[in-house]
Structure formats: structure tokens, C-alpha cells
Amino acid sequence: MSEKLSFVSPTANSPWGTYLSQVDRVVPYLGPLARWVETLKRPKRALIVDVPIEMDDGTIAHFEGYRVQHNMSRGPGKGGVRFHPDVTLEEVMALSAWMTIKTAAVNLPYGGAKGGIRVDPKKLSLQELEKVTRRYTSEIGIIIGPHTDIPAPDVNTNAQIMAWMMDTYSMNVGGTATGVVTGKPLHLGGSLGRVKATGRGVFVTGREAARRLGMDLRGARIAVQGFGNVGSVAAELFAEAGAKIVAVQDHTGTIVNSNGLDLAKLVPISRTDGVVGFKAGGDIVPNEDFWDTPCDILIPAALEGQLTAERAQKTTAKLVLEGANGPTVPIADDILAERGVLVVPDVICNAGGVTVSYFEWVQDFSSFFWDEDEINVRLDRIMMNALNHIWDTADKHKITLRTATYAVACERILMARQERGLYP
Numbered sequence: 001m002s003e004k005l006s007f008v009s010p011t012a013n014s015p016w017g018t019y020l021s022q023v024d025r026v027v028p029y030l031g032p033l034a035r036w037v038e039t040l041k042r043p044k045r046a047l048i049v050d051v052p053i054e055m056d057d058g059t060i061a062h063f064e065g066y067r068v069q070h071n072m073s074r075g076p077g078k079g080g081v082r083f084h085p086d087v088t089l090e091e092v093m094a095l096s097a098w099m100t101i102k103t104a105a106v107n108l109p110y111g112g113a114k115g116g117i118r119v120d121p122k123k124l125s126l127q128e129l130e131k132v133t134r135r136y137t138s139e140i141g142i143i144i145g146p147h148t149d150i151p152a153p154d155v156n157t158n159a160q161i162m163a164w165m166m167d168t169y170s171m172n173v174g175g176t177a178t179g180v181v182t183g184k185p186l187h188l189g190g191s192l193g194r195v196k197a198t199g200r201g202v203f204v205t206g207r208e209a210a211r212r213l214g215m216d217l218r219g220a221r222i223a224v225q226g227f228g229n230v231g232s233v234a235a236e237l238f239a240e241a242g243a244k245i246v247a248v249q250d251h252t253g254t255i256v257n258s259n260g261l262d263l264a265k266l267v268p269i270s271r272t273d274g275v276v277g278f279k280a281g282g283d284i285v286p287n288e289d290f291w292d293t294p295c296d297i298l299i300p301a302a303l304e305g306q307l308t309a310e311r312a313q314k315t316t317a318k319l320v321l322e323g324a325n326g327p328t329v330p331i332a333d334d335i336l337a338e339r340g341v342l343v344v345p346d347v348i349c350n351a352g353g354v355t356v357s358y359f360e361w362v363q364d365f366s367s368f369f370w371d372e373d374e375i376n377v378r379l380d381r382i383m384m385n386a387l388n389h390i391w392d393t394a395d396k397h398k399i400t401l402r403t404a405t406y407a408v409a410c411e412r413i414l415m416a417r418q419e420r421g422l423y424p
Contacts, residue, residue: 015094015304021330026406029397033414040100040410043093044111045069049139051117053131063132067115067140069149070096073416076147077113078103078354080154080183081161083132087116094304095154098325099354102347104409106386108358113149115140121156133161137168144169146179146365152357153183155228155303159195163188179364182357191360193375194353198323199233200376201352202299204383205344206234206321207241212391213319213342215296218242221258223295223317225249226302227270230323230350232263234299239263247293249302250275254290257282291315300327301350307332315341322346337400345402347409348387355382 023040030037051063066089069077079099092114100112117136121129143149153162162181166188169180178189186192193200210217220243224231227250235245244260252274255261262281269277276284285293292314300306301323307315312332320336320343322328328336328343336343356379363369370378394404 015326016090019094019097025403029407036414036417039417043068043070051136056125063117063119065117065136066092068092068096070112071100072111075109077149078110079114080152081115081157082155083117083119083121084155085120087118092116101409102351104412105347105405106351133164134168137165141172151181159185182360189364192372194356196233197356198230198350198353201383202234202321202323203237204380205349205387209344221246221295222297223247223293224299231301232267248275249290252276254285254287255282256285299323312336322349345405348405355379
């Protein structure tokens with residue numbers, strides 16, 4: 001019998017609580033492997049670090065950082081690092097667990113990990129941001145590495161931050177180690193296609209889901225929450241396919257235009273002023289009105305826990321594409337299923353980023369790099385094969401795509417756990 005222990009005490013709709021609920025739902029489909037399921041409910045390792053730096057004004061500031069390795073049965077840990085004032089250990093635990101599921105769902109040779117620092121990077125100078133990044137990297141350097149745990153960009157982190165992380169780790173080990181992170185600048189071993197990969201994955205899985213639903217993307221109305229790298233790229237690709245982006249929400253507010261927003265103008269303005277800076281392109285509405293804007297496809301691509309029960313009742317969408325990690329709480333999942341709304345879950349929908357991160361890692365080891373067309377062809381093939389296998393599993397057991405994704409991923413993870421055995 002397993003003792004009921006946890007790093008945190010989750011609530012039902014907290015990130016970790018949502019993840020545990022998702023695992024519980026898949027147990028009936030695991031057969032004999034269910035005896036190992038407790039493995040999925042406990043992170044393998046969680047590191048909390050102090051990140052002290054000298055600020056530009058000479059004062060000393062302390063920030064709290066985390067790196068969680070959830071499961072590494074199938075390979076080294078893989079997962080991003082986010083800089084955000086609301087980062088918590090519980091959130092990072094959940095994000096690392098979703099990475100475990102995600103890498104297994106698309107059959108990459110990775111486990112799941114995640115990191116973060118509780119900091120508002122917008123309040124730091126460039127010099128302070130570099131200091132925070134380098135000190136954090138040094139502190140977690142004892143558990144990361146090209147063969148053990150490979151960080152990547154996430155919320156409020158980018159290629160520059162990955163370059164600092166790679167350089168710091170390399171200096172500490174005494175040799176250039178390009179494979180320690182992915183999402184790097186191209187001239188430091190980065191991969192073509194990485195920046196747009198997550199948004200592209202949302203589009204590829206969404207296009208296939210729409211086809212299976214008999215939904216024509218030409219003229220389809222799409223609402224996008226979160227207009228950063230994932231949401232904006234997905235929106236542009238859907239617009240190129242003939243869809244209309246009728247509503248967009250970011251941290252500055254919500255803009256709506258039932259005739260479709262002009263993305264060629266909206267995207268560059270959003271980079272500097274947020275979407276509300278595009279006042280001439282649509283109507284600025286209260287944020288809660290975003291959720292009942294008439295649409296066919298909803299893309300939550302912001303933070304976790306956004307699609308609540310109330311909002312699930314409001315949406316007119318027939319298809320939800322989870323660009324963010326954990327955007328739908330479990331009760332909302334049930335409501336959407338009852339209403340006949342198809343949800344393509346995060347752990348397959350937004351897996352384009354980690355897939356191209358895998359390509360980058362492989363290219364770094366071989367020092368041989370592919371062109372962007374080859375990257376995209378390989379990405380599309382992996383995403384489509386994974387989605388089709390998951391869809392067949394859902395049809396076979398008459399379950400949702402989320403439960404089917406977890407069934408496929410958890411079987412792979414727990415089979416690896418069983419075959420490796422317990423040491424000692």
C-alpha cells in the first residue's frame with residue numbers, strides 16, 4: 001500500500017489537482033499497468049532554489065526558483081522555464097507532469113520536467129534579467145544537462161534567455177554544451193522552425209479535427225485567448241487557410257470584430273501595445289465577453305485554468321484547441337463533452353514546440369542541421385500520426401480525446417517503468 005504523500009495539497013481546480021484528476025480518469029484503461037499508476041502522481045524530484053542578485057541600484061534582491069523533474073522513465077527530462085510573478089511549486093509540478101504526458105503522447109524519447117522563477121521580468125532591466133537567468137541556471141545546474149534534463153523557453157522567456165542559460169552551464173562544465181537547452185538562437189545551435197512550432201502544431205491538429213468534424217475552415221470563426229507566440233502564430237495560419245479571427249484577448253484586454261480582425265495590422269501592434277492598441281480594427285469589450293463571442297473554434301492559448309464551468313456553458317464553439325497547458329478545468333471538460341464540443345487536449349495540441357525542440361537537440365548532437373521545409377514536414381508527420389493513433393483509441397473505447405491521449409501516453413510511460421524495474 002502506498003502512503004498518501006504529496007509535495008503540495010492540491011485543490012480540485014488547481015493545476016496539480018487538475019492533473020491528478022486527469023490521471024484518475026485514465027486508470028480503467030491501463031489494465032495490469034494500473035499497479036504502477038502512483039508513479040504518475042509523484043514528481044521524481046523537485047528543486048527549490050534561492051536566486052539572489054545585485055540590482056542596478058545596488059540593493060540585493062532574492063527570487064524563488066524551481067525545477068521539477070516529474071518522470072524520466074522514457075528519457076531525459078524536457079520542459080520549459082517560465083518567468084512570472086505567479087509561479088508556484090504546485091504550478092511547476094503540474095506543468096512538468098503534463099510534459100511527461102505530452103512527450104509520451106507524441107512518442108518522443110523524453111520524460112517531463114519544468115522550471116520557473118517567481119519574478120516579473122517586465123520590472124527588470126536587461127542586465128538584471130541576465131543576472132537572474134545566470135544565477136538560476138547555476139543553482140539548477142546540479143540536475144540539468146544534455147543527457148539528464150533539457151530546459152526550453154516558456155512564458156516570458158525566449159532565445160536570448162536560453163543563450164544565457166547555455167553559456168552559464170557551459171562555463172560551469174568547462175566546454176560548450178549546446179544541447180543543454182533548446183529554443184536557442186540559430187547561430188548557437190538553434191533550429192529553424194522552432195519559434196512557430198507550437199502555434200503550427202495547434203493549427204495542424206486543429207485542421208485535422210475540423211476535417212473530421214466536417215467543418216470547413218474557410219469562413220470559420222475563431223476566438224483566440226492569449227496572443228503571444230502560440231496564439232498569434234496559430235491565428236495567422238488559420239487566417240491563411242481562410243478562417244476569420246473574430247476575437248482576441250491578451251493581458252491588455254479583448255478586441256472583437258465579427259467580420260474578422262486584420263492580423264497583418266493587429267500582430268505588430270500587439271507586440272508593443274497589446275491587442276487593445278488596435279482600436280481602429282474592432283470593438284474593445286469586457287474580458288468576460290470574450291467567452292460568449294459567437295465562434296466555431298476556440299483557442300485558449302494563455303495560462304492554465306481559464307476555461308471554467310461557467311465559461312464552458314457560454315462558448316458557442318464546436319471545437320476547442322488547447323494552445324495553453326491545462327487551460328480547461330475538469331468540470332468544464334465534462335460540460336463541453338455533454339454539449340458535444342470536441343476538445344483537442346493540450347498534451348497533443350500544443351506538442352509542436354517540444355517536437356521541434358527534439359529536432360534541435362538531435363541536430364545539436366550531430367552538428368548537422370535541416371532546412372525549415374524538412375523541419376515542418378517532419379513536425380506535421382509526427383503530429384498527424386500521434387493524433388490519428390489517439391483518435392482511433394478514443395473511437396475504440398468511446399472516450400474523449402483527452403482520456404484517449406492519457407491512455408496512450410500513460411501506457412507508454414508505465415510500460416517503460418515496468419520494464420526498467422525498481423532500483424535497487
